[in-house]
Amino acid sequence: MSAPGIDLSTNDIVPPSGFTARLTLFTSAAMAFLAVFAVALSLASTQLATRWSDAMARTATIRLSAPAGQVEAQTRAVLAALETTPGVASARALSDTEQQELLAPWMGTNLPIDTLAIPRLIEVVETAQGFDSENLRLRLSAEAPGAVLDDHTRWRRPFIAAAEHLKFIGLVSVALIGGAMAAMITLAANSALAANAQVIRVLRLVGARDIVIARAFVRRFSARALVGALVGAGAGVVALLLLPSVSGAETIFDGLGFSGSSWFLVPMIPAGAILVAYLATRFAALRMLGRMA
Amino acid sequence: MIELAHVAFGYGKRQLFADVSLALNEGDFFFLTGPSGAGKTTFMRLCYLDLLPEKGSLKLFGNEARDLSRDQVALTRQRIGVVHQDCQFLEHLSVVENIALPLTVGGRDVPLGDMEELLNWVGLADHRNALPAQLSGGERQRAALARAVMMDPDVILADEPTGNIDWEMSQRLLTLLLELNRMGKAILLATHDLALIRQAKSQASTRVLRLAGGELQAAGVDL
Numbered sequence: 404m405s406a407p408g409i410d411l412s413t414n415d416i417v418p419p420s421g422f423t424a425r426l427t428l429f430t431s432a433a434m435a436f437l438a439v440f441a442v443a444l445s446l447a448s449t450q451l452a453t454r455w456s457d458a459m460a461r462t463a464t465i466r467l468s469a470p471a472g473q474v475e476a477q478t479r480a481v482l483a484a485l486e487t488t489p490g491v492a493s494a495r496a497l498s499d500t501e502q503q504e505l506l507a508p509w510m511g512t513n514l515p516i517d518t519l520a521i522p523r524l525i526e527v528v529e530t531a532q533g534f535d536s537e538n539l540r541l542r543l544s545a546e547a548p549g550a551v552l553d554d555h556t557r558w559r560r561p562f563i564a565a566a567e568h569l570k571f572i573g574l575v576s577v578a579l580i581g582g583a584m585a586a587m588i589t590l591a592a593n594s595a596l597a598a599n600a601q602v603i604r605v606l607r608l609v610g611a612r613d614i615v616i617a618r619a620f621v622r623r624f625s626a627r628a629l630v631g632a633l634v635g636a637g638a639g640v641v642a643l644l645l646l647p648s649v650s651g652a653e654t655i656f657d658g659l660g661f662s663g664s665s666w667f668l669v670p671m672i673p674a675g676a677i678l679v680a681y682l683a684t685r686f687a688a689l690r691m692l693g694r695m696a
Numbered sequence: 697m698i699e700l701a702h703v704a705f706g707y708g709k710r711q712l713f714a715d716v717s718l719a720l721n722e723g724d725f726f727f728l729t730g731p732s733g734a735g736k737t738t739f740m741r742l743c744y745l746d747l748l749p750e751k752g753s754l755k756l757f758g759n760e761a762r763d764l765s766r767d768q769v770a771l772t773r774q775r776i777g778v779v780h781q782d783c784q785f786l787e788h789l790s791v792v793e794n795i796a797l798p799l800t801v802g803g804r805d806v807p808l809g810d811m812e813e814l815l816n817w818v819g820l821a822d823h824r825n826a827l828p829a830q831l832s833g834g835e836r837q838r839a840a841l842a843r844a845v846m847m848d849p850d851v852i853l854a855d856e857p858t859g860n861i862d863w864e865m866s867q868r869l870l871t872l873l874l875e876l877n878r879m880g881k882a883i884l885l886a887t888h889d890l891a892l893i894r895q896a897k898s899q900a901s902t903r904v905l906r907l908a909g910g911e912l913q914a915a916g917v918d919l
Binding site: 415416418419601602604605606607608609610611612613614615616693696 | 744746766767770771772773774778780784785786787788789793797798800801802803843847
């Protein structure tokens with residue numbers, strides 16, 4: 404409808420102002436802000452756990468405990484066995500200095516390693532295909548009885564479990580944020596409908612169908628939710644970008660943020676907000692109009 | 697168009713009508729009178745499906761009211777123009793937007809020529825962009841009448857439309873309603889104003905109904 408003096412669409416039949424407008428804007432902005440962090444945290448935890456898991460998945464350690472006179476002989480036997488083991492890319496015995504560095508955080512730097520009965524460590528780097536752990540264990544038990552293979556499975560398993568758990572927590576957080584947003588917008592929509600009872604009465608008097616009235620509220624609330632979510636998501640991204648860098652520390656904060664294809668998740672947050680607002684307001688409006696009929 | 701047969705209605709224990717019947721057909725012009733509290737407004741609300749009868753049959757355009765879905769009620773109301781004493785506008789919209797409202801919510805375009813004609817007919821061409829709150833009582837009533845006829849309804853229900861306006865303005869409103877009646881619209885006008893009824897009877901064939909004591913009766917011709 405467009406004509407001089409008559410520029411009215413069904414969107415305009417609901418009065419534009421009211422505290423519900425501010426409530427919807429604030430709610431969707433706050434929820435989008437939190438959603439940015441929930442998604443970023445979920446991504447970061449997944450990436451971190453995957454990094455750790457991948458790093459450990461490609462390496463294994465052989466711990467050799469043998470009487471002092473047999474250490475060198477068994478070390479050579481282990482390295483020889485590893486050279487002919489399919490799936491092993493390289494293997495080397497750690498030097499005393501390297502072992503000392505590994506123990507330094509716990510034992511200090513002046514550790515007299517040659518006077519202690521510390522097992523010899525042999526680092527094994529796997530090929531992409533990896534090796535057969537059970538076969539290698541059998542060979543080692545035959546050729547170097549003091550060698551124990553640690554393929555990091557027992558370390559890796561909790562990390563994988565933690566990664567899955569964190570991913571789940573992230574998804575649950577996003578779902579809870581969406582649910583809380585839906586609840587708040589439903590309350591705001593109910594409040595707006597109640598406050599506009601007289602408007603609804605007039606609209607019904609002139610023959611407006613419920614869906615037309617509901618649509619006016621739905622569009623109004625969806626638009627507010629979109630604006631709020633854009634502001635909230637934008638603020639969330641800015642806050643993430645302003646986080647102090649802790650690179651190199653291999654902590655969860657190291658990957659907190661978006662990169663590459665994960666940036667596509669950011670516009671999904673306002674899109675999700677508008678979808679939640681649309682469904683919540685439509686449901687609330689039609690139910691309320693049914694009660695008011 | 698609107699047919700009530702043995703209709704009963706009340707609020708809680710207070711029975712307003714026990715057995716009321718009326719048929720409002722094309723070209724009819726009924727006045728509805730009666731003491732305050734007799735149920736004139738309730739009777740009007742029944743006629744535009746704001747209320748449903750407790751007993752009896754209420755048919756609008758051949759359809760039993762109880763059988764209509766909410767969408768069908770809305771579509772039925774588009775065939776009925778309603779003018780209230782308190783007018784009931786959307787206060788955030790201009791006069792012209794309020795008048796166009798029935799078409800807007802019906803998803804129909806506003807024929808500009810018709811709107812101009814309507815605004816001139818009710819004498820509100822100069823107030824098209826005013827807000828309802830800026831209008832006088834008489835202007836609001838005329839705007840309400842314009843909105844009621846915007847959809848070219850078959851029936852016009854007017855509940856005390858002259859209650860808040862002076863005699864001259866009442867005359868003008870009556871003239872507009874009589875013109876609509878001559879065009880074939882059925883009109884039911886609830887009023888206390890006997891002078892207005894006499895004026896109408898002198899110009900057109902109208903009938904007067906009196907609602908009192910829970911009954912609807914034809915009033916005497918000597919009003």
